[in-house]
Amino acid sequence: MIGELYEEALQGHAPVEIEHADGQRRPLPIQDWLALRPGDGGLLARCSGTTLDVGSGPGRLTVALARRGVPVLGIDVVPYAVALTVQAGGPALCRDVFGLVPGTGLWRTALLADGNIGIGGDPQMLVRRVLGLLAPGGRVLVEVGPPGSGSQIEPLRLRAPGRVGEWFEWAQVSVEAIHGIAAGCAATITGTWQEADRWFVTLRSLTSCPAKGPCPARPS
Template sequence: MHDWLAVRPGDGGLLRRCAGATLDVGSGPGRLTVALARRGLPVLGIDLAPSAVALTVAAGGPALCRDVFGRVPGAGRWRTALLADGNIGIGGDPAALLRRVLALLEVGPPGTASRVEPLRLRSDRSVGEWFPWAHVSADAVAALAAACAATVTESWEDADRWFVTLRSRDERP
C-alpha cells in the first residue's frame, strides 16, 4: 500500500495524456486523482476500499467508494479513464473491464504472458480478502481492444512501466 501513496516514475507521462474529465478506476489512496485535481482537471477516483477512498479525500482528491461495474457518476461523460498500476486486472476479466472503460491504461511489457492470479492487499495493520487479478501485456491489448470495439492509438514505456491509449471506434479524435 505504501508504494501507491507517492508519485512514481512514469506517472508524469501518464498524467500529461489525461484530457478533460478523468475517471481514475481503482484509484487506491489517490496519488493520481490528487495530482490531476491539483492540475485543475475535473477528476474522480473510484475504489472498492473505503480506507483508500478516505486517504484520497484526506489528500484533497475527490473519490467515491464504487465498483466500476456498477453505477458510476457521470457515465458516458468521462473523457479519460485511468487504469494505472496494473488495474487492467480488476475483476480478472480484462475484456469485460475494457468494454466498461475504453481509454488510457497501463499494461505489462510486450511479449509477456497474460495470466490471472489471486491477489490481496496488505498493509502494516491489515490483510484484505483474496480477489482475481489479470496481468495483461501491451501487445495483448490490441486483440482485446478489437473485441471491445476499440483501437490502440498509442503505446509507450516510461520508467519500466508500459502504457496503452485506446479510443472507442465510435469516438472522434
C-alpha cells in the same frame, strides 16, 4: 478480509503480501501507490478533460490531477483509500466500476493505472465497461505489462502475519495482449509509450457504446 488487510497495509500496521496460487509471495507495493513515482508524469500529462481514475486507491493520481486543475474523480471500493484521497484534496467516491458510476457517458479520459486492467479477472469485460463510461471520442489510458511479460488470469489473496484474505481473480495483461483485448471491445489502440520501465497504451472506442447504469455482467 481483502479490504481489511489492504487498509492495514495503507495504515502501515502490518506487512501485507500478495500470495499466488502456487504459494509464491511478494510484498503488496503500497509505497508505489502513496506518492507519485517515475512513469506517472507522462500518464498525467495525457489526461485531458473530465478524468475518471478507476481503482484510485489512496489517490496519488487523482490528487495530482486535481492540483493541476483537471476535473477528476477517483473511485475505489475501499473506504479508507477513498478517505485518504479526500484528505489529500482529491475528489473521490467509494464506487465499484461495475456499479453505478457518476457521470456515465460524460468522461473524456479514464485511467486504468498500476495494473488495474486486472480488476475482476476479465480485462476484456473491464475495458468494455470503462469505454462505456466515456463520452464519444473519449479514451482509456491503460498501464500494461512490458513486452514478453505474458498474460494470465490467476487467483490471488492478501496475507498478513496470522491472517489470510479470500482468493480473488486478477488479470495480468502484456503490451502485446492488449491488442486482442482492444479488438474484442471494438476499440483501437491510438498510442503506446514507455516511461521508467513502465508501459502504457491509449484506447479509443470504434463505436458509441454508452453503458448507462450498472453493468449486468459483473464477475462473481
